[in-house]
Amino acid sequence: MKASGRVIYGIYGAGGCGRGVLPVADAMLRSAGNPGDYELVFIDDDAGGAAINGRRALSLEEFLSEDASRRFVAIAVADPASRATLDARCRDRGLDYFSVVATNAVIMDDVEIGDGAVLSPFVTITSNVRIGRHFHANLYSYVEHDCRIGDFVTFAPGVRCNGNVAIGDHAYLGAGSTLRQGKPGSPLEIGEGAVVGMGAVVTKSVPPGVTVVGNPARPIEPGT
Numbered sequence: 532m533k534a535s536g537r538v539i540y541g542i543y544g545a546g547g548c549g550r551g552v553l554p555v556a557d558a559m560l561r562s563a564g565n566p567g568d569y570e571l572v573f574i575d576d577d578a579g580g581a582a583i584n585g586r587r588a589l590s591l592e593e594f595l596s597e598d599a600s601r602r603f604v605a606i607a608v609a610d611p612a613s614r615a616t617l618d619a620r621c622r623d624r625g626l627d628y629f630s631v632v633a634t635n636a637v638i639m640d641d642v643e644i645g646d647g648a649v650l651s652p653f654v655t656i657t658s659n660v661r662i663g664r665h666f667h668a669n670l671y672s673y674v675e676h677d678c679r680i681g682d683f684v685t686f687a688p689g690v691r692c693n694g695n696v697a698i699g700d701h702a703y704l705g706a707g708s709t710l711r712q713g714k715p716g717s718p719l720e721i722g723e724g725a726v727v728g729m730g731a732v733v734t735k736s737v738p739p740g741v742t743v744v745g746n747p748a749r750p751i752e753p754g755t
Contacts, residue, residue, distance in 0.1 A: 538569040539599040540629060542607050543591075543617055545575035545583045548667075549607035552649055553586065556605060556631045574604065595624060603629040605647060606665060611683040611701040611724075614665050618647070618683075645682065663700065677715070681723065699723030699739060705731065708748075 540560070542553045557571055571586065578588035594602065604626050608614045621628070628647040632638075637655040645664035650656075655673040662674070663682035672690040674680065681700035686692070690704045695713035698721040704710075707730045713719035721727065722739030731748040742751045 536568060537599045538601045538603070539594070539597050540569060540571045541574040541589070541594050541602065541604045542571070542631075543574040543604050543621070544607040545573040545578055545588055546608070548609045549573060549575070550584055551651070552605065552607040552631055553584070555633050555649075555651060556629075558634055559632060562634050591620065591624070595626075601627070603627050605629055605631045605649060607631075607649060609667065609685055609687070609703075611685050611703055614667075614685075615683050615701065618665060651688075669706075675712070677718075679718070687729070695719065696721070699725065703727070705729035709733065 540556065542549050542556060553571065553573065560571065573583050573586055573588040574591055574594050575588050576590045581588060604621050605628065606614050606617045608617060630646065630648040632650045633652040633654065635652055636650040640658040642656050642660045644662040644666060647665040649667045651668060651670045653671045654668045658676045660674055660678050662680040665683050666680060668686045670688040672686040674692045675694040677694050678692060678696045680698045683701045684698055685703045687704060687706040689707045691709040693710055693712035695715060695718045696710050697718040701724045702721050704727045708727045709732045711719055711734045720736040722737055724740045725737045726742040727733055727748065728742065728744035731744050732746040733743065733748045737743050743749060744751060
């Protein structure tokens with residue numbers, strides 16, 4: 532079948548994260564005056580063909596079989612490891628990504644963000660920031676100047692990432708957590724795969740794979 536001029540956008544994941552991201556993507560596409568024929572759908576292999584919040588929910592195979600000239604995906608799953616798994620699946624099938632950026636998000640000077648990002652309403656990214664692939668910044672989060680953020684990093688709502696912070700791949704920052712500002716040449720570091728608990732105040736660097744909680748944030752003791 533010859534593909535039409537239609538473009539289809541898929542939000543991969545129809546859980547709570549995806550259901551919060553799809554309306555943001557819809558508003559973004561509408562405000563951009565996206566030309567031509569396009570549709571925005573959920574991709575969810577467990578949806579069983581049921582509509583979700585008034586939108587079609589397709590399996591990945593159904594999405595790939597749609598009559599369309601182009602297909603774009605944004606992965607809307609909060610867990611970094613799960614997002615990486617879905618990314619591998621999408622890349623294996625040759626899919627292209629689009630970033631979802633709320634119409635009221637603020638991005639200032641000299642900011643680079645990798646593909647597949649999701650920036651929710653009221654997110655702010657200031658200046659001289661480098662961010663990797665598939666970054667999620669939820670409601671009211673911010674990233675201050677001179678930060679370096681890896682791939683598949685998740686900010687839950689209200690994360691405050693102050694200047695000169697370096698965050699490794701697959702890190703997860705819980706709702707309302709705060710990262711103290713680092714210094715030029717000596718950033719505060721959040722290691723690869725580290726987890727910062729809800730409301731934690733991080734004043735010291737966090738090693739890779741470690742979970743910290745509290746104010747000031749401390750590692751969780753084994754068995755707690």
